[in-house]
Amino acid sequence: MLSASDQQALLNWYDEHQRDLPWRATDDPWAILLSEVLLQQTQVARGLVYWQRMVEAFPTVASMAQAPVDAVLKAWEGAGYYSRARRLHALSQRVVLPAIEGGFDGRLPSSYDALLSLPGIGPYTAAAVASIAFGQPVACVDGNIRRVMARQTAQPAPAPTDVQTWADGSLHAERPGDWNQALMELGATVCTPKRVRCEQCPVAPSCAGRSTPERYPLPKRQRIKSVVMTAIVDHDVQGRPLLHQRPSAGLFGGLWGPEYLEGRVQRGEKYLHAGVVKHQLSHRSMTVDVLVGVSPVASDGVERAAVATSTLDEKVLALATRALEASMSNDEDKRRSYEKKEVGDGAEV
Ligand code: SF4
Missing domain, CATH: 3.90.79.10 (Nucleoside Triphosphate Pyrophosphohydrolase)
Structure with a gap:
């Protein structure tokens, strides 16, 4: 787990060094959810273009629910992993249903469990939206956070439950959304897969893997x-x-x-x-x-x-x-x- 002083150092670093990304300048849960769904398997530079396009085409959850799925696919064209667009459309249609019919009366739910019940929303996205858009104290785990955890604890192949336990124990309860984003930002810009910048890392003093960061975590073998x-x-x-x-x-x-x-x-x-x-x-x-x-x-x-x-x-x-x-x-x-x-x-x- 990261200590209270690590937490403060990382949040200070994040406040000063975070990238200027438009979804960080909004508190609109729908716009934040769109960014999280897009960024699941799309790099930030491409995600920026598509996020802008989706927000303009579907500024509200209701506007997407009213549109045919083909219009959502057209706006998503070129972003890849098209099942995300179809599930997003299904999500919007579920959210606009009355609560009595299993929907949410047109408003995105704020709790992790309710978000997780929506089409296309997995544990990462539910935790990200709950914490970033609604301030819920839920820890995210993504590939960046897994890498930071593996290096901090010098584990070549940490089990998913161990990563989640580490993330839960490290969460900053007062600023959970910023905390999750700060850890992910650290993994994306400093604690990167290659050319790690440990000299710029705000949590370097507590890092057990700092002398050989590339050893952690072991790369997953991908079959092409x-x-x-x-x-x-x-x-x-x-x-x-x-x-x-x-x-x-x-x-x-x-x-x-x-x-x-x-x-x-x-x-x-x-x-x-x-x-x-x-x-x-x-x-x-x-x-x-x-x-x-x-x-x-x-x-x-x-x-x-x-x-x-x-x-x-x-x-x-x-x-x-x-x-x-x-x-x-x-x-x-x-x-x-x-x-x-x-x-x-x-x-x-
Ligand atoms: S000290 Fe280096 S390896 Fe450890 S968390 Fe920071 S950037 Fe990653």
Whole structure:
């Protein structure tokens, strides 16, 4: 546990050195919840852009509840982990229900347990919102706090319950929201995975792992699966791609995109090989062959700007469009250059 003097030193450091982030300048629980949901698996720089976009599009929980889920997915487009957007929409619809129907009469609940009962809200987010937005004395545990704890106590692989016990015992009861953010800020900016800045650390005197911080915690082994797929992109007579909305469960659920088939697929001379898109997801390395139909096949294509698509689909559709235009220009050299083209890695989580 951190002592009372450690607590004061860390809060003083946080007051002076915290990053200027817009969700720290508001006491609106909805805006704070949006930031916590976004930052679960998105880096702060990207989170800033999407937080601004979401707050503008849905300034209140009621405004999101009234919107169709497709509008939420559209605003979320490019942020990745799209199930978060769908669950956020479900959360908003639950919150606006009358209490008699299991809702919260349009106001976000303030207690940890009630927050935890909402769709998409896990222990971390419930603790963060309860403490930051409502001042409840609940300790958060995230990856940053786990790293600080592992180093403070010199444990290579602390059990989740031990981390929670340490966080609970270290919590500053009068300023729980600031305390949780201060610990996370320390992990994000000073007690970082690499190039640790122990010389700037306000709790260095009590740190058991200070002489060899990189030993704690041991890195978790991540398995990255390689996946090969073929995207079939057809167009209508106006050149609009034929897109389908994916089922809400599964990868890119609720988003729109062309048909994908497993493996490398041949489709004969009616399809042009537009190239290959390589794309990185958090646990998947994707290689996608893109086949584009050379003739229009229907009249019900989709205006891309009107629907939400993933970053992978954006790359696939852009490559398909360019290849189709090249083939239509009858420029054989240009067409061949597209056939050889590979689109580089892009991160989408
Ligand atoms: S002294 Fe170094 S290793 Fe220990 S908590 Fe501070 S930054 Fe992390």
